[in-house]
Amino acid sequence: MIKVSVIGAKGRMGGNVVNAVNQADDTELALALDAGDDLTQVNPDNTDVAVEFTVPSVALDNVLALIGQGVDVVVGTTGWTDEKLDQVRKALAEAPRKDQAVFIAPNFAISAVLADYFAGLAAKYFESAEVVELHHPNKVDAPSGTAIHTAHTIADARRAAGLGPMPDATETDGGSRGQVVDGVHVHAVRLRGLNAHEEVLLGNAGEQLTIRADSFDRGSFMPGVLLAVRNVSAHPGLTIGLDKFLDL
Numbered sequence: 001m002i003k004v005s006v007i008g009a010k011g012r013m014g015g016n017v018v019n020a021v022n023q024a025d026d027t028e029l030a031l032a033l034d035a036g037d038d039l040t041q042v043n044p045d046n047t048d049v050a051v052e053f054t055v056p057s058v059a060l061d062n063v064l065a066l067i068g069q070g071v072d073v074v075v076g077t078t079g080w081t082d083e084k085l086d087q088v089r090k091a092l093a094e095a096p097r098k099d100q101a102v103f104i105a106p107n108f109a110i111s112a113v114l115a116d117y118f119a120g121l122a123a124k125y126f127e128s129a130e131v132v133e134l135h136h137p138n139k140v141d142a143p144s145g146t147a148i149h150t151a152h153t154i155a156d157a158r159r160a161a162g163l164g165p166m167p168d169a170t171e172t173d174g175g176s177r178g179q180v181v182d183g184v185h186v187h188a189v190r191l192r193g194l195n196a197h198e199e200v201l202l203g204n205a206g207e208q209l210t211i212r213a214d215s216f217d218r219g220s221f222m223p224g225v226l227l228a229v230r231n232v233s234a235h236p237g238l239t240i241g242l243d244k245f246l247d248l
C-alpha cells in the first residue's frame with residue numbers, strides 16, 4: 001500500500017483526492033492537512049507520497065517543506081515559474097533522501113493532457129494559434145496553469161518548425177487580446193456553471209482546427225492523480241507533466 005498524505009485536504013481538489021485515495025485498492029490515507037497544520041507531521045514513517053493541492057501563493061513553501069521532510073511529492077497547484085521550479089530542483093539536490101522525487105502537473109485530466117499534446121503536434125501546420133481557457137468563477141489565478149503550459153507547447157513547436165510571429169494587425173488593445181504567453185495569446189473566461197475547459201484555436205487561410213478539452217467535474221482529475229502517486233517514486237528529481245507517465 002502507498003501511504004498518501006493530502007495537503008489542502010479541505011479544498012475542492014484536496015477533498016476529492018482524500019476520497020480517491022480512500023477508494024483505491026493500493027493507496028491508504030495517512031494525513032489530511034490544510035491551512036494552519038504543521039507539515040513536520042509528514043515524515044517517511046507515515047507517508048510515501050504527499051499530494052499538494054493548495055493555492056499558488058503557498059505551494060512552493062509547502063513543497064520545499066515536504067522535500068525537507070524526506071517524502072516524495074505530487075503537486076497539482078498552479079502558479080509555477082522557472083524561478084520557483086529551480087528552487088524545487090535545488091531543494092531536491094539537497095534532500096534527505098538521494099532518490100527523492102517531485103512531480104508537478106498543470107492538469108491531471110487525460111482530455112487536457114491530450115489536448116496539449118495534440119496542440120503541440122498541430123502547431124507547426126498553422127499560421128495562427130490562440131488559447132481560450134474557461135473556468136469556474138472561484139478560481140484565484142488567470143490564466144490557468146494548463147493554458148500557460150499549452151501556450152509554451154505551441155510556442156516550442158512553432159520555434160522548432162522555424163515559424164515567425166503570428167499575423168496580428170491590432171493597433172489598439174484595452175486588454176481584449178488576452179495575455180501573451182511565449183508569443184501566444186491566452187484568453188481567460190470565468191463563468192458560473194463551468195468547471196475546467198480549454199480550447200486551442202489553430203488557423204490558416206480558409207480553415208480552422210479546434211482542439212477542446214472539458215472537465216465537467218473534479219472526478220476527471222483523480223485517475224491522473226492516482227497515476228502520479230503510483231509513478232512518482234520511480235522518477236527521482238523533478239518531473240513536469242502527466243504526459244511523462246503516459247505512452248504517448
Ligand SMILES: NC(=O)c1ccc[n+]([C@@H]2O[C@H](COP(=O)([O-])OP(=O)(O)OC[C@H]3O[C@@H](n4cnc5c(N)ncnc54)[C@H](O)[C@@H]3O)[C@@H](O)[C@H]2O)c1
Pocket residue numbers: 007008009010011012013014033034035036037053054055056058062075076077078079105106107108109145221
Ligand atoms: N493540476 C490539476 O489537474 C488541477 C485541477 C484542479 C485544480 N488545480 C489547482 O489546484 C489548486 C487548488 O484548487 P482548488 O479548487 O482545490 O482550491 P480550493 O481553494 O478549493 O482549495 C485550496 C485549499 O488549500 C488550503 N490551503 C491554503 N493555504 C494552505 C497552506 N498553507 N497549507 C495547507 N493548505 C492550505 C485551503 O484552506 C483550501 O482548503 C489551484 O491552484 C488549482 O488551479 C489543479
Ligand SMILES: O=C(O)C1=N[C@H](C(=O)O)CCC1
Pocket residue numbers: 078106107135139140143144145146147195196
Ligand atoms: O479549477 C482549477 O483551478 C483548475 N486549475 C488548473 C489550471 O489552472 O490549469 C487545472 C484545471 C482546473
